[in-house]
Amino acid sequence: MVDRFEPAANVWGAPEFSQQIIVAEGLVLCVGEQFIHEANMLPSAVVISSHYLGELGGRSCGVRVLSAQLDVQGHDWRNLRSLLTSTEEHLFALAGRALQVAYWDRDHRFCGRCGTATHYHSIDRARSCPSCQLTVYPRISPCVIMLVTRGEECLLARHANRRNTTYTALAGFIEPGESAEQALKREVREEVGLEVGNLSYVGSQPWPFPGQLMLGYLAEWQGGELCPDPNEIEEAQWFHYRSLPAIPPVQTLSGQLIQTFMELQAS
Incomplete structure (x- = not known):
């Protein structure tokens, strides 16, 4: 291949x-x-x-x-x-x-503004409305995914309404007007009630389910007690890096964040 x-x-x-x-x-x-x-x-x-x-x-x-x-x-x-x-x-x-x-x-075969059938743009990969001139390009939704750490422990969660029993890092969409770092802190606070301080960017990954761009961080715990939002999180726990549950594969950014944390602790 x-x-x-x-x-x-x-x-x-x-x-x-x-x-x-x-x-x-x-x-x-x-x-x-x-x-x-x-x-x-x-x-x-x-x-x-x-x-x-x-x-x-x-x-x-x-x-x-x-x-x-x-x-x-x-x-x-x-x-x-x-x-x-x-x-x-x-x-x-x-x-x-x-x-x-x-x-x-x-x-986007029809215009979301006026309902007219759209045409392919003559140059760009886009669909354009011949009536109101709205042009729509393929959309990407930016997200943050963050592994919260506390010394030799990391926070892993099982998300509500998912069949998968794998524990993973927290994640969420970036809202209009937010930076990635602001979104990260807000999502951690909303999902598990914790405050985080020092952030370390690890990397990004396109995630086509259906069209996200994931931005991955390690985030140090700064304060607060675990209080998972039951609408978002089924279970969240601190795990020592030597005793982790079933986690995502390294092909995922969540798996890469966990692997990065484990390597940092073992070094």
């Missing part, structure tokens, strides 16, 4: 592509873990839209969106989460990019 993907600039007038990701109804067409196909695999009659994504292994790559899932012999339709731990990071990001572009195209 190729080990490099170069994303394209956010342009609409892109060249035809020689390899493709095929999506329908939020799922990706796969053969096992493989989801990159030759561009001539499906007849054009079943494709409702096509979008150029960039260069994969030196070859042009795009996404083709189908109106419904087709029965393709030897292939399965899989959701993106099922590929998270079994797919290389750059390929998972590419699949996420493909679905996010498909969602944007589906959700």
